[in-house]
Amino acid sequence: GAVVSQHPSWVICKSGTSVKIECRSLDFQATTMFWYRQFxxxxxxxxxxxxxxxxxxxxQGVEKDKFLINHASLTLSTLTVTSAHPEDSSFYICSAGxxxxxxxxxxxxxxxxxxx
Amino acid sequence: GDSVTQMEGPVTLSEEAFLTINCTYTATGxxxxxxxxxxxxxxxxxxxxxxxxxxxGSNKGFEATYRKExxxxxxxxxxxxxxxxxxxxxxxxxxxxxFKTIFGAGTRLFVKA
Numbered sequence: 001g002a003v004v005s006q007h008p009s010w011v012i013c014k015s016g017t018s019v020k021i022e023c024r025s026l027d028f029q030a031t032t033m034f035w036y037r038q039f040x041x042x043x044x045x046x047x048x049x050x051x052x053x054x055x056x057x058x059x060q061g062v063e064k065d066k067f068l069i070n071h072a073s074l075t076l077s078t079l080t081v082t083s084a085h086p087e088d089s090s091f092y093i094c095s096a097g098x099x100x101x102x103x104x105x106x107x108x109x110x111x112x113x114x115x116x
Numbered sequence: 117g118d119s120v121t122q123m124e125g126p127v128t129l130s131e132e133a134f135l136t137i138n139c140t141y142t143a144t145g146x147x148x149x150x151x152x153x154x155x156x157x158x159x160x161x162x163x164x165x166x167x168x169x170x171x172x173g174s175n176k177g178f179e180a181t182y183r184k185e186x187x188x189x190x191x192x193x194x195x196x197x198x199x200x201x202x203x204x205x206x207x208x209x210x211x212x213x214x215f216k217t218i219f220g221a222g223t224r225l226f227v228k229a
Contacts, residue, residue, distance in 0.1 A: 006159075034217070043205065043219045044160070093159055095217075105209070107152075107215055109159040 019030035023094030030096035038091040043081035050077040122220035137191040139206035147208040149189040
């Protein structure tokens, strides 16, 4: 099946710094990618839909100035957590595909962020 | 809005036992239904899917049938293995919602040898 990668897989940063997470579709082009957040032992919560060449669509309650999304090409979307705080510590997962009926969504392996 | 409800876990079974994880959904349109599996420390993997009523998705011995009349998509496996220990997520994708995927809360499965 299709492969989606994320980088880095682990990041530890100090409070107040910004962290960039990359999501790449390795063997297919994705006009749409999705960013999720998963708290320990909980389900995935959709944060935003990343659209190639246009602004991301954020879910209600997600701060767009806090979580900057850029989808610069058909194979790359980035999520930047700006001025990170300990409450931003979480598991961030991206996915690509699944933007049409019945289409499979392929998930990246996730990025674990710990803000100290 | 659309939603997915799964049975609460954890579910603990002995090896070779029969597994059922219940999933029901609410959707305004005609969703596609999915089961994803998440092994410890990893991302999600698609386990199986069904795109219309009465479809049966199957993979690795797991099965689920899209039941429109009961709005259900229960996951079953006849004989579980220790390696099946993971968290299982039921999900739907509905075109009326822009094909965003809505996940259930997840059910953690422990299989004992």
